[in-house]
Amino acid sequence: MGSAPSGFATHDSVAEGDPAGWTETVLTNVLGPALLIRASVDALEETRGRIVLVGSVAGVVPTPGNIYGAAKWAVTGLAESTGARSPGGVSA
Secondary structure, eight states: OEEEOOOOOOOOOTTTSOHHHHHHHHIIIIIHHHHHHHHHHHHHHHTTOBEEEOOOGGGTSOOTTOHHHHHHHHHHHHHHHHHHHOTTSOBO
């Protein structure tokens, strides 16, 4: 089993925030778990293992203009697409 309990937020909004911080939010919350899946998917498929991706209520309950919430919503999509890619192997 692998896990990806990552989280980084800028605590600003799309309308007024600094885009420089958004890169770190997306890289940590979306690319980090994707790279973990890529690095471990073969071993997880071989052992019929699982990967745990940690989301947030912010990814389910919309907060106006919140980049962190959008990134955590993407983690749910990443988990679902990982399971769809490997119906007989990895579950996320």
